[in-house]
C-alpha cells in the first residue's frame with residue numbers, strides 16, 4: 001500500500017521546517033565520548049523527548065546507570081523508549097537510532113562551525129556534526145510522525161523507538177537494557193520486525209539518488225541499496241617474549257632466539273598475498289555459496305573501477321567484480337595491522353627487540369563464530385611456533401570479538417523496504433552486505449530474534465565520522481519519504 005499523497009505533499013511543503021529541526025538538533029553538541037559534553041547529551045535526549053511527545057509518542061527514559069570516563073564518574077545518557085499505536089491488528093516495528101555524535105572541533109579542518117548546521121544552497125548540502133550520523137535519519141522518523149499528526153492520519157503500523165545516546169562510545173548499557181526489556185509485558189514485547197536507518201559504507205562515493213539540481217536537471221542516477229548482512233570480527237595480539245631487555249645485535253646477534261624473527265615467521269603463516277587464510281578450519285566454517293546468492297552478486301551495480309577509484313590505483317586481488325564483492329561481503333578476510341615493540345623510527349638502530357606483539361584481525365562471516373575461530377587460531381599458532389624450536393615464549397590474546405550477522409532478504413520486512421525504495425527512487429535497490437561490523441544490529445538480532453533491515457538515508461561520501469560531515473538535502477527529504485513509504489508497505493507486506 002503506497003503512502004497517501006497527502007503525506008508526500010506534506011513532506012514537500014514542510015522541507016524548510018524539517019531543515020530547521022535538524023539545525024536545532026545539530027546545535028546540541030551531544031558528544032558521548034567526552035565528559036565535558038555529557039550535559040549536552042542529556043539535552044539532546046530531552047530535545048528528542050519533546051519532539052516525540054509533540055507528535056503523539058509516549059516516551060520513557062530508561063536509566064542505563066553510570067560509567068567512568070576521563071577519571072570521572074558520569075551518568076550514562078538514557079535510552080529513549082517511545083511507542084505510538086497499540087492496535088493488535090497492525091504490525092509493530094522497532095526503530096533504532098542514536099542521538100550522540102562523534103567529537104568535532106573547527107580546528108580539525110571543518111570549513112564551518114561543526115555544531116551549526118550550514119545549508120549550502122549551491123551544492124544542496126546540510127553540513128554539520130550529526131547531520132547524517134545519526135540525527136538526520138532519527139528526525140526523518142519524527143518528520144513522518146509530524147505529517148500524520150498534523151494531517152490527523154492514522155499510522156499504518158505500531159511503532160516503538162529505541163534511541164540511544166552512547167552509540168559512538170560502544171553502546172554502553174544497551175545490551176543489558178534490551179535483555180531486561182524483552183519478554184511478555186516488557187517494552188520490546190510484541191515487535192514483528194526492526195529497521196535501522198544507517199549511514200552507508202560503500203566503495204562507491206557516487207550518490208545513489210537522482211538529485212534535482214536546478215529545474216529538471218537530474219544527475220548521478222545510480223542504484224540505491226539495502227543492507228542485509230555485516231561481517232563480524234576477531235582481533236588478536238600475538239606476543240613473543242625473549243630476553244629481559246632489548247639487546248644489541250653486535251653483542252648478542254647470532255647467540256639468542258630473536259622474538260622479532262619468530263613473530264615475523266608466525267605472521268607470514270597466516271595469509272597468502274592473495275588473501276587466502278591459511279589457518280586450518282577457518283574457511284571450513286564459511287556457509288556455502290548458494291546459486292541465488294551468487295546471482296545477487298552478479299546483478300549488483302558495482303564495478304572494479306568504483307573500488308579502484310577509492311584505492312587510487314589498480315590494486316584489487318582480482319579483476320572479477322563478483323570475486324571482489326564476495327571477498328568483502330561474504331568471505332572472511334585476515335589483515336595484519338602492526339607490531340608493537342618493534343623498532344619503527346627512522347634510522348638504523350641495531351636493536352634486538354626483547355618483546356614484540358603482532359596484531360591481526362579476521363573479519364568473520366556466517367557460520368563462523370569468534371569462539372570457534374579463536375580455537376583454530378590459537379591451536380595453529382602454537383603448532384607453528386613449536387616448529388620454530390624457539391626458546392622464546394608465545395602468548396596469544398583475543399582482544400575483542402563480534403559475531404557476523406545476516407538477515408533473510410526474502411522476509412516481508414525487506415520486501416517492504418525494496419518496494420518503498422522503488423516507489424521513492426524509481427529503482428530496484430541493490431541488496432548488499434557490508435564488510436564491517438555494527439554491534440547494535442547483533443544486539444537486537446540476538447535478543448529479539450526479529451528480522452532487521454538496514455535502510456540508508458545518506459550517501460557513502462557523507463563523511464560520517466570525519467570533518468565536514470554532511471547530509472544532502474535531497475537525501476534528507478527523499479529519505480523522509482522513503483521512511484514513510486516503508487511504513488505503509490510494511491503494513492501490507494507478507
Ligand SMILES: [Zn+2]
Nearest residue numbers: 133168464465
Ligand atoms: Zn557514527
